[in-house]
Amino acid sequence: MSIEIEVVSGDGGWPRAEKLFEAVWPRAGMEKLSWGHVKWAHADLRVLIETDDGDVVCHVGIYFRTATWNGQKVYIGGIGGVATHPQHRRRGYASIALDAAAQTMRDHDTAQFALLVCEPHNFEFYQSRGWQPFTGAVFAEQPEGRIRFDVMTPFVLDLKRRAPTLGTLDLCGRPW
Numbered sequence: 001m002s003i004e005i006e007v008v009s010g011d012g013g014w015p016r017a018e019k020l021f022e023a024v025w026p027r028a029g030m031e032k033l034s035w036g037h038v039k040w041a042h043a044d045l046r047v048l049i050e051t052d053d054g055d056v057v058c059h060v061g062i063y064f065r066t067a068t069w070n071g072q073k074v075y076i077g078g079i080g081g082v083a084t085h086p087q088h089r090r091r092g093y094a095s096i097a098l099d100a101a102a103q104t105m106r107d108h109d110t111a112q113f114a115l116l117v118c119e120p121h122n123f124e125f126y127q128s129r130g131w132q133p134f135t136g137a138v139f140a141e142q143p144e145g146r147i148r149f150d151v152m153t154p155f156v157l158d159l160k161r162r163a164p165t166l167g168t169l170d171l172c173g174r175p176w
Contacts, residue, residue, distance in 0.1 A: 003057075004050045005096065007104055010043035010061065017046055017059045017081075024083040034119075035151045039142055041065075041174035043081065045104060047097045057085045058093035060101040063176040064111060070167045077105035077159060079116035080176030098129060106159050113163035117152035117175060131155040136167040140175040149175050 008016075030036035043061030050056050063078030079101055084094045105111045115134065118126060123133075134154040139146055149171070156163035 002052055003093070003096075005100055006048050006050070007062075007100065008046050008048060010045055013043075013046035013048055016048060016056050017083075020056045020059055020083055020085055021081070023085050038151060039174055040080065041078075041176045043176070045101075046081075047100045047104070049093050049097055051088070055085075057088040058097045059083045060094075060097040061176060062101050062104055064105075064108060065171060065173060067172050068168075068170045069164055074112055075110040077108065077111035077114040078176045079114060079157075082116075082118075082122075094125070095129065102157060102159075111159050112161045113159050114157040115154055115163075115169070115171075116157075117149070117154050119152060123153070123155075126155050131157050132163065132165055134163075134165055134169065136164070136169060138175075139168070139170040141171070141173050146170075 041063060044064050045062040047060040047062065048056050049058035059081055060079060061081035063080060065076055065078065067074055067076050082094055082098065102114065105114050116126065116131065132155060134156045138149045138154050140149040156165060
């Protein structure tokens with residue numbers, strides 16, 4: 001079986017990714033997740049992995065944002081919506097898609113470092129790929145206003161400069 005890896009626009013790629021999201025995070029079970037209530041940003045780009053039959057089996061969303069770190073403007077990249085179809089896990093697809101997303105962010109002119117948020121069961125996966133815990137405070141926008149975003153743990157990745165691991169990071173928008 002062969003795979004195809006594509007980086008597509010966020011809005012244009014959503015119809016292809018939506019079925020995968022429903023398989024990984026069924027709407028019926030979202031209220032049980034600690035982050036099920038979160039209003040997420042829309043991806044700027046998407047890495048999609050398809051199998052020979054045309055099914056999208058893995059997705060990584062890519063985000064670009066002007067944020068602030070300790071009150072200073074920084075341009076960051078982001079990773080979100082990392083999902084692999086349950087029947088296609090343990091084949092390295094998420095690693096391949098994550099590498100493609102990181103390279104896309106590195107190729108982007110101004111993203112200085114990257115941020116993602118994840119649950120504890122994914123810590124080892126991301127750390128083994130060079131992501132470091134961000135132990136400072138992260139703020140994001142939600143319908144009720146600016147909040148401290150602490151329902152998931154943030155990790156950062158060096159891109160053009162060393163990523164900060166402490167301090168206050170304001171996403172200046174919705175989380176991803």
